[in-house]
Amino acid sequence: MNAFHAKYQTEIEQILAKYPPERKRSAVMPLLFLAQRDDNYISPNELADIAEILEMSVTDVASVVGFYTLFYDQHEGRYRIQVCTDLPCALRGAETFFEALCKELGVSSGGTTPDGLFTIEEVKCLAACHRAPVFQVQGDGEIAYYENQTAETALQVIAALREKAVQEARSREGAA
Amino acid sequence: MSDQVYLLLRHREIPDLDRLEVYRQNEGFQGFEKALQMKPADVVQQVKDSGLRGRGGAGFPTGLKWSFLPNNLWPHYVVANADESEPGTFKDREILERNPLQFLEGLMIACYAVQANTGYIYLRGEFWQIAAWLDEKIAELEQAGLLGDRILGTDYSLRLYTHLGAGAYICGEETALLESLEGKLGQPRLRPPFPAVEGLYGKPTVINNVETLSNLPVILGKGNSFYRQYGTDRSPGTKIFCLSGRVNRPGNYELPLGRTFRELIYEHGGGILEDGKIKAIMSAGASSTLIVADEKALDTPMTYEMTDALGAPLGSASVIILDETVDMKWLVHKTVSFFRHESCGKCTPCREGTYWMNHITRRLNSGQPNPEDVELLVDVAREIQGKCLCALGEFSTMAVLSGIEKFRSDFNGS
Ligand SMILES: Cc1cc2nc3c(=O)[nH]c(=O)nc-3n(C[C@H](O)[C@H](O)[C@H](O)COP(=O)(O)O)c2cc1C
Ligand code: FES
Numbered sequence: 001m002n003a004f005h006a007k008y009q010t011e012i013e014q015i016l017a018k019y020p021p022e023r024k025r026s027a028v029m030p031l032l033f034l035a036q037r038d039d040n041y042i043s044p045n046e047l048a049d050i051a052e053i054l055e056m057s058v059t060d061v062a063s064v065v066g067f068y069t070l071f072y073d074q075h076e077g078r079y080r081i082q083v084c085t086d087l088p089c090a091l092r093g094a095e096t097f098f099e100a101l102c103k104e105l106g107v108s109s110g111g112t113t114p115d116g117l118f119t120i121e122e123v124k125c126l127a128a129c130h131r132a133p134v135f136q137v138q139g140d141g142e143i144a145y146y147e148n149q150t151a152e153t154a155l156q157v158i159a160a161l162r163e164k165a166v167q168e169a170r171s172r173e174g175a176a
Numbered sequence: 177m178s179d180q181v182y183l184l185l186r187h188r189e190i191p192d193l194d195r196l197e198v199y200r201q202n203e204g205f206q207g208f209e210k211a212l213q214m215k216p217a218d219v220v221q222q223v224k225d226s227g228l229r230g231r232g233g234a235g236f237p238t239g240l241k242w243s244f245l246p247n248n249l250w251p252h253y254v255v256a257n258a259d260e261s262e263p264g265t266f267k268d269r270e271i272l273e274r275n276p277l278q279f280l281e282g283l284m285i286a287c288y289a290v291q292a293n294t295g296y297i298y299l300r301g302e303f304w305q306i307a308a309w310l311d312e313k314i315a316e317l318e319q320a321g322l323l324g325d326r327i328l329g330t331d332y333s334l335r336l337y338t339h340l341g342a343g344a345y346i347c348g349e350e351t352a353l354l355e356s357l358e359g360k361l362g363q364p365r366l367r368p369p370f371p372a373v374e375g376l377y378g379k380p381t382v383i384n385n386v387e388t389l390s391n392l393p394v395i396l397g398k399g400n401s402f403y404r405q406y407g408t409d410r411s412p413g414t415k416i417f418c419l420s421g422r423v424n425r426p427g428n429y430e431l432p433l434g435r436t437f438r439e440l441i442y443e444h445g446g447g448i449l450e451d452g453k454i455k456a457i458m459s460a461g462a463s464s465t466l467i468v469a470d471e472k473a474l475d476t477p478m479t480y481e482m483t484d485a486l487g488a489p490l491g492s493a494s495v496i497i498l499d500e501t502v503d504m505k506w507l508v509h510k511t512v513s514f515f516r517h518e519s520c521g522k523c524t525p526c527r528e529g530t531y532w533m534n535h536i537t538r539r540l541n542s543g544q545p546n547p548e549d550v551e552l553l554v555d556v557a558r559e560i561q562g563k564c565l566c567a568l569g570e571f572s573t574m575a576v577l578s579g580i581e582k583f584r585s586d587f588n589g590s
Contacts, residue, residue, distance in 0.1 A: 018337040023377055025359035029342055033301075054359070067361045067520075069343035070301045087462055087510040088264045088420040088496050124345065124514055125263035125462075126302055130419070130426035136302060143304040 004049035008034055012053065024054045028064050032071050037141030040080065041072045069123075070138065077112045077119030079139035079161055081154075085122045088129035097133035098122060100151040105158070117165055118158060137161070180444070181406060183394045183414050184387065185430045187274040196316050199277040205322060207397030211285050212330050219289040219396070226395045226403050227412035232257055232348075232385030233460070233491045235411075235480045244372035245290050245380040252292040253381040255357065256283050256389055258299040258306075259341060259348035262461035263514060264494035267416040267428050268386035272299075272306045275390070276313050280336065282389035284323070285396055287334050290382055294335055298353050301342040310338050345518035349566045350383040352520065363522040364566035385492075387416060407433035411479035415490075421458075421497035422449045431478075438474040441497060452499040456583070459483055460491025462511045463571035466504070466578040488578075504579040504586035509537035515572030526569030529560035533576060540587065550587050554580060 005012055011034060012027075019026040028050065035046040042065055051058045065071040083098045098109075102120060105113055112119045128134040131147035135154065139161075146157055187193040190202055199205070211219050224239030245252055256279075260268040271279050287295045299307050314336050317323040325333045339357055341347045347356045351365035354376050375381020391413055395403050407413045411433040417440055420426045424446030431440065437457060441447065448454050457473065458464035465488040467473050476482050483490040498507065516530040536553045539545050546552075557573035564570065580587055 018339070020377065023358065026339075026357060028359040029340065029356070032342070033340065056359075063361060064359070067344065068301070068341070071342055086263045086514060087507065088426075090510060091421045091496070091498070091502070092426075123343075124517060125261060125265070127260045127266040127269045127300070129264055129266055129421075130428070132420075143302055145302075145305075 002049040002052055004035065004046050005053055025056055028054055028056065028061060029068070032061075032065060033141070036072065039075070040078055040139050041075045047073070070143075077117055077139075078165065079118050079137050081118055081120045081135055081137055081158065082123040082126075083120070083133070083135040084124070084126045084128070086125040086129075088125065089132035089134060092132040094133045097149065097151065097154075101154055104151060104155055115162075117162060180430050181414050181432055182430055183403075183406070184271060184278070184390050184416060185275065185428065186278065193275055194277065194313075196277065196313075196320060203397055204277055204393075205281055207393035207395070208281050208284050208288070208322070209328065211288050211396050212328060212332060216289050216291050219285065222400065223289065223392065223395060226391075226400045227407075227410070228388065228391050228395060228403075229411065229480060230385055231387035231391075231415065231492065233262070233463075235490065238384065238388055241372065241384075242286070242290050242382055244370070245382065246373060249373070249380050251294065251379055252290045253376045253379055254283065254287045254290060254292045254295040255353065255376060255381060255383045256295065256297040257348060257350065257353060257383055257385045258297055258303065259345075259353060260303075260386070261300055261345040261348050262463060262492055262494055263511075264420050264458070264461035264496045265418050265492050266420075267418050267492075269303065269306070270416075270428050271386055271390050272303070272310065276310055278393055279386055279390045280310070280313060280317065282392035283336065284334060285392040286382060286384060286389055287336075288332060290380075291332075292382070293333050294337070296357060296376070297336065297338045298347070298357055299338060299340055300347075301340050304340060307338040307340050314338075344520070345514075346520040346566070346568060349568065352566065353383065354381065361520070363520045366565060408477070408479050408481075410481050415478070415493050417478065418492075418494045419445045419497070420494070422452060422454075422499040422501070423447065423497045424449055433479045434477045436475050436477055437469075437495070440478065440495060441474070445497070448497070448499050452501060454497060455500050455502060456498040456504075457488075458496040458498070458575070459488050459493065461494035461496065462514050463491060463567075463574055464488055464494075464496070465574045466498075466582055468582050469498075504583040505537065505540045508576050508579045509534075509541050511575040512537045512572060515568060519568060519572070523564040523566075523569060525560045525563040526572070529556050529569065530572050532556045533572065537576075550580060 015027050015030045031050045035042045051061045065073050085094045133149045134147045137144050192198045220242045228238045229235040344362045346352045347362040352362040356362040371381045404412045414430050415433050417429045429444045454469040457467040457469050467488045512533045516534040519526050519530045521527045557576045560569045
């Protein structure tokens with residue numbers, strides 16, 4: 001059993017049980033989400049371990065990572081702030097909202113804040129067009145929606161996440 | 177004001193409908209229980225007779241689709257399409273979040289009708305919380321003996337599983353969805369064979385949209401004469417219209433098929449933002465042909481057949497409203513950049529065509545276009561049409577060609 005398998009053994013078994021035993025490959029996306037849980041990115045080791053569990057080649061798993069936009073093989077912000085600027089939202093001020101947010105955070109589209117916590121990006125429709133402006137936060141293995149936003153409310157969400165990260169760092173130091 | 181009719185969005189009238197005991201007190205699982213007493217072929221026939229058409233975009237008759245599954249190839253699978261990624265579409269999400277048991281009951285009826293013992297729910301990756309929520313509901317149903325082995329004392333067994341996508345519009349297309357569920361890149365398959373014969377893992381498979389499936393408990397539970405009192409002969413039932421864009425009250429509105437655009441936009445949607453003037457309607461999200469919002473269009477009943485007559489399919493009924501503030505060359509760049517981003521890259525005309533259309537529409541909006549850009553754009557769009565494995569390429573040309581044709585002055589002098 002490789003390191004990734006050992007780390008998430010129960011969950012991996014649960015995921016594999018969803019698919020016919022001879023169709024293990026179906027589990028590749030759920031396992032990639034699992035790999036992203038701790039640091040929002042898939043490391044080369046995790047990639048190799050997943051390939052081994054599913055009896056796929058590493059290249060095959062890597063191509064899946066490359067195809068789907070919610071998988072990352074680069075280490076960026078712990079939290080990805082993904083603002084929808086697609087047509088219906090843009091008709092209700094989403095582009096202005098996005099620019100204001102970038103300005104407040106001092107980063108441009110696709111950039112990461114200096115503390116390494118937040119990467120801000122524009123995304124396509126999130127199925128929340130009636131509640132524009134809207135963004136989602138992808139991080140800590142979860143995806144959460146924030147709807148009917150203003151720059152002020154968005155900054156509060158970001159401040160709360162930052163506070164959480166600071167608290168965690170403190171308690172880690174305390175434990176050490 | 178004509179009221180909405182809640183056959184699907186029943187949670188708006190019944191608090192806590194997402195709780196199993198409340199759902200059961202409100203006719204929940206009566207449709208499924210009735211189905212279990214019927215021969216599977218009779219369930220298929222009843223759904224055929226109900227006239228239900230697919231709510232995922234194509235409007236294909238649901239019962240007919242089920243009847244294509246061969247009975248000499250097993251197992252059969254049912255896959256619920258919860259990818260909901262067309263810009264302007266947010267109806268399946270409301271059903272899944274607020275009335276999940278009606279959706280699950282519908283999926284269970286579909287599984288029984290084609291005798292599938294396994295059903296998958298393919299959700300867009302962003303619906304991460306919804307997937308966890310459905311997993312909880314599925315576990316409750318297993319506890320209650322409504323899912324699992326030998327359901328309610330019959331010899332029918334069924335298990336349901338959620339599966340998350342990871343950010344790819346193309347995975348809403350049914351064959352790309354199946355590829356993705358098999359752990360591959362989400363790229364469409366060549367047809368035939370159709371999924372009804374060779375679908376998931378090469379086995380006969382039904383793929384239905386979340387809203388389509390959510391109609392089934394009503395059809396089985398209350399019968400076809402009840403169901404058919406809503407809508408028209410060729411478009412029976414209610415439909416959830418996702419209203420977005422330049423209106424005062426964007427949102428989901430469940431209306432019998434056959435109500436007019438005018439009613440949707442002005443009565444339910446509260447009219448145009450800032451008392452503006454309506455310019456155009458997109459009835460099927462970013463994939464729409466642009467409809468000039470004249471009196472005739474506004475008075476058109478929203479059914480599958482009538483919008484076809486306007487030259488614009490109803491699709492998933494994602495109605496985006498555009499007013500006089502919207503410049504069509506900006507709009508066309510928005511839709512094209514979406515399709516350029518979402519093209520899976522498999523077919524050259526779509527991959528290259530969306531790339532070039534994105535390039536040209538950007539230049540059109542830059543203030544420094546080339547004189548022949550509009551004609552070039554039309555040529556590129558025409559080159560994509562009819563040449564791809566799936567409809568994405570086609571979709572990418574709809575707003576472009578209709579926009580230039582119907583709103584030419586927005587492109588002049590650009
Ligand atoms: C590019 C593309 C994207 C699609 N996206 C979706 C989607 O997000 N949800 C959906 O239900 N159907 C979508 N469809 C339609 C499906 O291919 C399929 O027709 C539908 O799920 C069938 O279900 P129905 O008969 O219940 O409507 C899409 C089709 C295409 C070509
Ligand atoms: S366009 Fe932004 S959520 Fe749909």
